[in-house]
Structures are given as C-alpha cells and as structure tokens.
Amino acid sequence: DQQVKQNSPSLSVQEGRISILNCDYTNSMFDYFLWYKKYPAEGPTFLISISSIKDKNEDGRFTVFLNKSAKHLSLHIVPSQPGDSAVYFCAASAIDNQGGKLIFGQGTELSVKP
Amino acid sequence: EAGVTQFPSHSVIEKGQTVTLRCDPISGHDNLYWYRRVMGKEIKFLLHFVKESKQDESGMPNNRFLAERTGGTYSTLKVQPAELEDSGVYFCASSQWGLATISGTDTQYFGPGTRLTVL
Numbered sequence: 001d002q003q004v005k006q007n008s009p010s011l012s013v014q015e016g017r018i019s020i021l022n023c024d025y026t027n028s029m030f031d032y033f034l035w036y037k038k039y040p041a042e043g044p045t046f047l048i049s050i051s052s053i054k055d056k057n058e059d060g061r062f063t064v065f066l067n068k069s070a071k072h073l074s075l076h077i078v079p080s081q082p083g084d085s086a087v088y089f090c091a092a093s094a095i096d097n098q099g100g101k102l103i104f105g106q107g108t109e110l111s112v113k114p
Numbered sequence: 115e116a117g118v119t120q121f122p123s124h125s126v127i128e129k130g131q132t133v134t135l136r137c138d139p140i141s142g143h144d145n146l147y148w149y150r151r152v153m154g155k156e157i158k159f160l161l162h163f164v165k166e167s168k169q170d171e172s173g174m175p176n177n178r179f180l181a182e183r184t185g186g187t188y189s190t191l192k193v194q195p196a197e198l199e200d201s202g203v204y205f206c207a208s209s210q211w212g213l214a215t216i217s218g219t220d221t222q223y224f225g226p227g228t229r230l231t232v233l
Contacts, residue, residue, distance in 0.1 A: 043205055043224030089157060099170045100220055104157040
C-alpha cells in the first residue's frame with residue numbers, strides 16, 4: 001500500500017522552461033511534505049519542504065504547492081537548468097510519528113536539455 | 115563538517131551469505147535512520163535509532179535483518195542469510211532532533227548508500 005505516489009517516472013524539459021513534478025498522497029495524517037533531489041551514486045539531499053498549514057513555499061527557483069483537499073503537491077522549478085537533471089523524490093511525514101520517519105514516493109527523473 | 119558516510123559503497127554476495135553494512139552519522143546527531151530502495155522503486159523506511167535505542171523498527175522486512183548502534187555512534191545493518199530480494203540500495207540518514215511537528219520535520223541528511231547485490 002503505497003501512501004506517496006509519483007506517477008511520472010520521468011520528465012524532460014528544455015533549459016529555461018518550467019519543470020513541474022507532481023506527487024499524490026493517500027494518508028490524511030501526513031502534515032509535512034518534503035522534496036529531495038538525488039544525483040547518481042549519491043544519497044538524496046533535502047531541497048524544499050512545506051507544512052500542511054501552508055499552501056505554498058518558495059525558495060529561489062523552487063516552489064512547492066500543496067493542495068490538501070486533493071492530497072496533491074507539486075514542485076515547480078523555474079527556470080530549469082541542466083544542473084537540475086536528477087531524480088526528485090517526494091516525501092511525507094506525520095505529526096503523530098514523533099520519530100520523523102519519511103515516507104517516499106518512487107521518484108521522478110528530470111532531464112533538462114540545453 | 116563531515117557528512118553521513120556508509121561502507122561499503124558496493125557489495126556483491128551470493129544467496130545465503132551474510133553481509134554487514136556500516137553507517138557513520140554526522141557527529142552529534144542522535145537520530146539515525148536506515149532506508150532501502152529496491153529496483154528503482156520508492157525509498158522505504160527500515161528503522162530509526164535514537165542514540166543506541168531502537169525507536170521504530172516497523173519497516174524491517176523480517177528477522178534476517180539485524181540493526182545495531184553501538185554506544186549511540188555508528189550503526190550496522192546485518193543481513194543473514196541474504197536472499198535475492200534483499201538486493202537494492204541501502205541508505206542511512208541522520209538528524210539532530212528527529213522530531214516531526216506541525217512546523218516541520220528535522221532535516222535528515224543522507225549518506226551515499228550501499229548498493230547490495232545478492233546473486
């Protein structure tokens with residue numbers, strides 16, 4: 001039973017354009033969401049996060065949107081750069097899980113072409 | 115500041131053998147997590163240590179997996195005996211507080227992972 005889903009395994013975007021990565025979740029207890037970025041042969045690195053009390057969080061070129069009613073979040077990258085090419089993982093955690101364990105999606109491989 | 119390190123980076127063993135993976139968290143981080151990614155699927159939580167104690171081991175697949183964290187420093191994950199379905203990349207992560215609150219979750223810093231192949 002996968003609680004966090006990223007239905008697009010891959011995405012290809014032209015440099016300078018917007019990249020939109022999507023994520024859906026099923027567990028209504030999730031109240032904190034994160035995006036991690038992963039390069040080959042490296043571990044995931046934290047990118048940006050959002051609490052369930054917000055619907056948008058922005059950090060430079062990266063913006064995360066949360067739609068709680070639809071149980072959907074998205075990551076926007078504008079403008080996309082070739083260095084953004086990586087696998088992006090959506091993750092969620094729940095306040096009743098005091099340990100902070102993360103539930104991840106399958107990842108979306110983003111390719112930004114020059 | 116040194117990041118999370120894992121050893122070995124790769125391990126190839128035969129079914130039925132034993133393998134031990136090691137993780138050294140960031141110094142001062144009490145919380146240590148093990149995750150696994152199998153065949154390009156999602157990264158799955160295995161267990162969580164707070165110092166030397168197991169806080170949550172709900173993700174451990176079965177009793178062939180044994181995790182320890184001696185003295186609250188480095189951690190080992192032993193698989194004995196290994197099966198084909200144990201193949202995957204094992205990630206370790208550490209965080210300072212390990213809290214999940216409405217304002218956020220303490221950032222988990224991941225190691226580069228150990229790629230385990232069971233033949």
